[in-house]
Structure formats: C-alpha cells, structure tokens
Amino acid sequence: MPVFEADIARPRATVTTPEVLLGGRAARKVVTRSQLALWNDAERGHDSLATILAQNTIRAQDLLPIRHGRMAASPWTYFRGAAAVMAADLGSAPNTGIGVQLCGDAHVLNFGLWATPERNLSFDLRDFDETVPGPFEWDVKRLAASIVVLARENGVSEDRAEAATVAAMRAYRDKIESYAATPEIDIWYDRIDVDRLLGYFTPDTALRAGQMIENKAQRRTSRGASRKLTEIVDGRRRIREEPPFRTHVGDSQVELVTEVVAGYSTSVPDHIWSLLSRYRASDVVRQVVGVGSVGMRVYLALLEERRTGDPFFLQIKQAGPSVYEGYVEPSRYSNCGERVVQGQRMLQSATDMFVGWTSVGGMDFYVRQFRDMKVIPDGATIGPYLAEFASACGEVLARAHARSGDASAISEYLGQSDKAVVALAKFARRYADQNERDHAQLVAAIARGSVARAPGW
Incomplete structure (x- = not known):
C-alpha cells in the first residue's frame, strides 16, 4: 500500500x-x-x-x-x-x-x-x-x-x-x-x-x-445603544448628537460612508452578506473614540432591519499603516483594514462575525459590530x-x-x-x-x- x-x-x-x-x-x-x-x-x-x-x-x-x-x-x-x-x-x-x-x-x-x-x-x-x-x-x-x-x-x-x-x-x-x-x-x-x-x-x-x-x-448591545444614543425625529430614529464627539456629517461624508458599507459587504462571507442585506442604513454620525484613534475617521452607522425595524450598529474605522511597519517587514496586505481584520482573526479565540474591510477615496477602512456585549x-x-x-x-x-x-x-x-x-x-x-x-x-x-x-x- x-x-x-x-x-x-x-x-x-x-x-x-x-x-x-x-x-x-x-x-x-x-x-x-x-x-x-x-x-x-x-x-x-x-x-x-x-x-x-x-x-x-x-x-x-x-x-x-x-x-x-x-x-x-x-x-x-x-x-x-x-x-x-x-x-x-x-x-x-x-x-x-x-x-x-x-x-x-x-x-x-x-x-x-x-x-x-x-x-x-x-x-x-x-x-x-x-x-x-x-x-x-x-x-x-x-x-x-x-x-x-x-x-x-x-x-x-x-x-x-x-x-x-x-x-x-x-x-x-x-x-x-x-x-x-x-x-x-x-x-x-x-x-x-x-x-x-x-x-x-x-x-x-x-x-x-x-x-x-x-x-x-446585557446593556451593551445594539438595542441598548439605540435606547441610549437615538431619538425619534420626524418619525425616524436618529442618532443623538454630542458635539464634537458625535456629530452628523455632510453630504460628502454620507456618500463616503455609503460607499464604505457597500464595499465592505464584499469582504464578508456569503452568509453574513445575506444577513446584512436584510438591513438598511438609516443614519450615520462621525465619532471621536479612544485616545490613539482620535483624528482617524470613525463613523457610527445605524442600520434597521427591513421587516421589524430592529436597530443594529456598525462602527467604521479608518485604518492606516501600523506604527511598527517601519521596523518590521512591510505589511503583506495592500489594504490596512484587511491587515487589522486578518490580524484580529489570527489572535482572538473568537472574532466578531461582522468584521470586514474596504477602501474608498484613497483611504482604507475596517468595519465591526458596535458594542456587542x-x-x-x-x-x-x-x-x-x-x-x-x-x-x-x-x-x-x-x-x-x-x-x-x-x-x-x-x-x-x-x-x-x-x-x-x-x-x-x-x-x-x-x-x-x-x-x-x-x-x-x-x-x-x-x-x-x-x-x-x-x-x-
């Protein structure tokens, strides 16, 4: 044999x-x-x-x-x-x-x-x-x-x-x-x-x-975030502003975020794409988060399920080169967002199933679920x-x-x-x-x- x-x-x-x-x-x-x-x-x-x-x-x-x-x-x-x-x-x-x-x-x-x-x-x-x-x-x-x-x-x-x-x-x-x-x-x-x-x-x-x-x-979920961060304006659920840390954006940034969400969906597996297709984006704000991330473009997108209106939040973060890239071999990923996501999957014992990446307007982004307990x-x-x-x-x-x-x-x-x-x-x-x-x-x-x-x- x-x-x-x-x-x-x-x-x-x-x-x-x-x-x-x-x-x-x-x-x-x-x-x-x-x-x-x-x-x-x-x-x-x-x-x-x-x-x-x-x-x-x-x-x-x-x-x-x-x-x-x-x-x-x-x-x-x-x-x-x-x-x-x-x-x-x-x-x-x-x-x-x-x-x-x-x-x-x-x-x-x-x-x-x-x-x-x-x-x-x-x-x-x-x-x-x-x-x-x-x-x-x-x-x-x-x-x-x-x-x-x-x-x-x-x-x-x-x-x-x-x-x-x-x-x-x-x-x-x-x-x-x-x-x-x-x-x-x-x-x-x-x-x-x-x-x-x-x-x-x-x-x-x-x-x-x-x-x-x-x-x-139990509080830190999309539904909990909706109760804390949104309000009803003219019959629609809107994210509440807290300037300058959470603000609505102009038309150009709305267009950018729309492209990011659409482009990001191509990086996720088919079953996650199918789930995302059951939602529609209804609002977006720019966020200021953390310390090291301040100044990087970060957005919070409110999605609502088409059938029930159930809220779901995605956070969109600009990704730049790693601070270590000048001291190690160049990144093998052409997209900095992909570098972040693939590194996360390598290191974590279990990873948010919504993570993904895209590039729009010469900038790289990664996307993840917001809060998620x-x-x-x-x-x-x-x-x-x-x-x-x-x-x-x-x-x-x-x-x-x-x-x-x-x-x-x-x-x-x-x-x-x-x-x-x-x-x-x-x-x-x-x-x-x-x-x-x-x-x-x-x-x-x-x-x-x-x-x-x-x-x-």
Missing part, C-alpha cells in the same frame, strides 16, 4: 509559518534575558513629540486638538495614545527574532469581554489597529510597562505595581510553556470565559464582578485587583502568541526561572519613567502654544 504523506496547506504570501522562526536558545545569543531590562533614552534615536505629531498627517485636522488634549490629560492617557513612540523605541533596539502576530498595542486595558458569535462572553485582546508580524517581546514589554503606568495613575503603590507586573510576566511564561506541550488544535480552541476569568479573584470579589459583568453585558475595564475598577487582572492578561497574550508563533521557541527563550520575568519588570519601571518624561514634553509644548489642545472629554 502506498504511503500517503503531504503538507495540506500551501504557502501563502500573507502568513508566516512558525517553522521559519528563530529557536529560543539561539535567540538568547542575540538578546540575553537580562538585556530585556535595558532602557536608555539617550539611544532612542527619535524625539517623542515629533513622532506623535508625525501621525497627524493622515488624520482629520479639526480633531487634532482633541487628540492632544486627551493625551495630555495624564501619563496613562499619553501612554494609550503613544503606541508610535513605543514602537520607535522598541524598533531601535536588538530583538530576539522570535516572531508572532503582534497585537501591537497590548496594554492592560486593551483586554476585555465581549460576545462570541455563539453569544458567550469571552475575555480576550480587543484592539488590533497596529497588528503586524514581529518579535514576541514587543507585545510583552508594552503589557508590562502599561501595568506600571496604570498603577501609578490609580494610586497603586510601587510594590504592588511590581507585584502585578511580575504576576503578568509569570502568567505569560507559564502559559506559553504549557502551550509548548499542547496540541495545536487545543490551543486554537482554548479561550477564557467569564467563569475562568473570575477564577483569578477571591470568591467575594468574583461574585461582585460576575454580577457587574452580567449587568453591563463588550465589557471594557477601567483603571479605577481593576486597580485594587491589578495583579489578578494582569495575570489573566498575561495568559491571553500567551495564547494569542501561541496561535500565530512558535510556543516552544518562546518558552525555550524565557526558560523556567524568573530571569526574564525580573528583567521585564525592571524594563516596565524604567519605561514608565520615560513615559512620564514624554508626557511632560507634550504638556510643555501645549503650554508654549506650539501644539493645539482642546478639552478631551
């Missing part, structure tokens, strides 16, 4: 396979684990303020003062908006060469809960605007630094901040070691549901958190439980990296000791200090009048 043996997946230009990645022992010769702690601002090779302002060229100019105002509000909001600064810092230093699909902005509040297509809540990464293939430690360092920055923002002591950082790094190390011995199919099916997330906390805390999560998730944490809430929450984030990041990279190589590099963990915690403190200096530079530029600012919230 002939032997049947063949590779079942032909090479794709858009996907990097784990087999081509550098092994962990070899990577230690390029970047020792102790070197993970290093940070020297004299060697960074760029000016943080200039890097921030360089991002303004593709953004809506009238929204830039709001962007600057939000970033200037505190070192934490600055950190959220300064992914490009950290990308330049990480990209200027040697890296391990152990590649994964980077989230690109894996800060501690970019993890949250939302509904899977089966309507189960899952805890996972939630923002992929900067996703590209790159060295695994770049995501890990951004997570580590964010824990310290957030801790300082919320009055958490330095000792507890370090404990939380160490907990997250250990969780990542231990989980990636576990995945190194796990069949690939089991890694891809693995996810953190609500019960598993609550298992990180004490029983009393878990009970309160579970009730809060359930209440928020999303429960997004805030610093004040998780501050007292930072170590527990950060541990969950570390495990999620490990799973995302194991899906797209070589868990064995990462585990071999990190080892079983705390050598890498301690080094990453040292880096986190040092980079949090640098972040404060960079924030102060922006605040000073605003005070001099060289950078425009408007109230952020």
Whole structure:
C-alpha cells in the first residue's frame, strides 16, 4: 500500500509559518534575558513629540486638538495614545527574532469581554489597529510597562505595581510553556470565559464582578445603544448628537460612508452578506473614540432591519499603516483594514462575525459590530485587583502568541526561572519613567502654544 504523506496547506504570501522562526536558545545569543531590562533614552534615536505629531498627517485636522488634549490629560492617557513612540523605541533596539502576530498595542486595558458569535462572553485582546508580524517581546514589554503606568495613575503603590507586573510576566511564561506541550488544535480552541476569568479573584470579589459583568453585558448591545444614543425625529430614529464627539456629517461624508458599507459587504462571507442585506442604513454620525484613534475617521452607522425595524450598529474605522511597519517587514496586505481584520482573526479565540474591510477615496477602512456585549475595564475598577487582572492578561497574550508563533521557541527563550520575568519588570519601571518624561514634553509644548489642545472629554 502506498504511503500517503503531504503538507495540506500551501504557502501563502500573507502568513508566516512558525517553522521559519528563530529557536529560543539561539535567540538568547542575540538578546540575553537580562538585556530585556535595558532602557536608555539617550539611544532612542527619535524625539517623542515629533513622532506623535508625525501621525497627524493622515488624520482629520479639526480633531487634532482633541487628540492632544486627551493625551495630555495624564501619563496613562499619553501612554494609550503613544503606541508610535513605543514602537520607535522598541524598533531601535536588538530583538530576539522570535516572531508572532503582534497585537501591537497590548496594554492592560486593551483586554476585555465581549460576545462570541455563539453569544458567550469571552475575555480576550480587543484592539488590533497596529497588528503586524514581529518579535514576541514587543507585545510583552508594552503589557508590562502599561501595568506600571496604570498603577501609578490609580494610586497603586510601587510594590504592588511590581507585584502585578511580575504576576503578568509569570502568567505569560507559564502559559506559553504549557502551550509548548499542547496540541495545536487545543490551543486554537482554548479561550477564557467569564467563569475562568473570575477564577483569578477571591470568591467575594468574583461574585461582585460576575454580577457587574452580567449587568453591563446585557446593556451593551445594539438595542441598548439605540435606547441610549437615538431619538425619534420626524418619525425616524436618529442618532443623538454630542458635539464634537458625535456629530452628523455632510453630504460628502454620507456618500463616503455609503460607499464604505457597500464595499465592505464584499469582504464578508456569503452568509453574513445575506444577513446584512436584510438591513438598511438609516443614519450615520462621525465619532471621536479612544485616545490613539482620535483624528482617524470613525463613523457610527445605524442600520434597521427591513421587516421589524430592529436597530443594529456598525462602527467604521479608518485604518492606516501600523506604527511598527517601519521596523518590521512591510505589511503583506495592500489594504490596512484587511491587515487589522486578518490580524484580529489570527489572535482572538473568537472574532466578531461582522468584521470586514474596504477602501474608498484613497483611504482604507475596517468595519465591526458596535458594542456587542463588550465589557471594557477601567483603571479605577481593576486597580485594587491589578495583579489578578494582569495575570489573566498575561495568559491571553500567551495564547494569542501561541496561535500565530512558535510556543516552544518562546518558552525555550524565557526558560523556567524568573530571569526574564525580573528583567521585564525592571524594563516596565524604567519605561514608565520615560513615559512620564514624554508626557511632560507634550504638556510643555501645549503650554508654549506650539501644539493645539482642546478639552478631551
């Protein structure tokens, strides 16, 4: 009987396979684990303020003062908006060469809960605007630094901040070691549901958190958004304005959004297209969202089901090049929106079935469902439980990296000791200090009048 043996997946230009990645022992010769702690601002090779302002060229100019105002509000909001600064810092230093699909902005509040297509809540990464293939430690360092920055923002002591950082790094190390011995199919099916997330906390805390999560998730749906964000005007449901953060747009932008929605529908599978065809778009507004996204063109489209009038919201976001693209290989995707969506699908345990992309007027966009039972944490809430929450984030990041990279190589590099963990915690403190200096530079530029600012919230 002939032997049947063949590779079942032909090479794709858009996907990097784990087999081509550098092994962990070899990577230690390029970047020792102790070197993970290093940070020297004299060697960074760029000016943080200039890097921030360089991002303004593709953004809506009238929204830039709001962007600057939000970033200037505190070192934490600055950190959220300064992914490009950290990308330049990480990209200027040697890296391990152990590649994964980077989230690109894996800060501690970019993890949250939302509904899977089966309507189960899952805890996972939630923002992929900067996703590209790159060295695994770049995501890990951004997570580590964010824990310290957030801790300082919320009055958490330095000792507890370090404990939380160490907990997250250990969780990542231990989980990636576990995945190194796990069949690939089991890694891809693995996810953190609500019960598993609550298992990180004490029983009393878990009970309160579970009730809060359930209440928020039930409100944060398209129907809940309709009750909160819309009103009836001349017999039609309209999105309520909140200038300048939510405003109706002129005819030219209505035409653009109409083209985006129509073009986006060609990127989704047939069964989703069939579902979308049962809705009609009835209103659209421009939104100002987040910190890093301010100035990028973001729209909220209200759709109504043709038969019942049931409301459904889609969020449309302009996508630009990843902040890491100057430091890694050029993106394999010609459309930045597709880069975001495909990276999201690679990293998440379950992805919004409505995500898609298109290009209109020389701009790339991606589209996703709005709200969808999303429960997004805030610093004040998780501050007292930072170590527990950060541990969950570390495990999620490990799973995302194991899906797209070589868990064995990462585990071999990190080892079983705390050598890498301690080094990453040292880096986190040092980079949090640098972040404060960079924030102060922006605040000073605003005070001099060289950078425009408007109230952020």
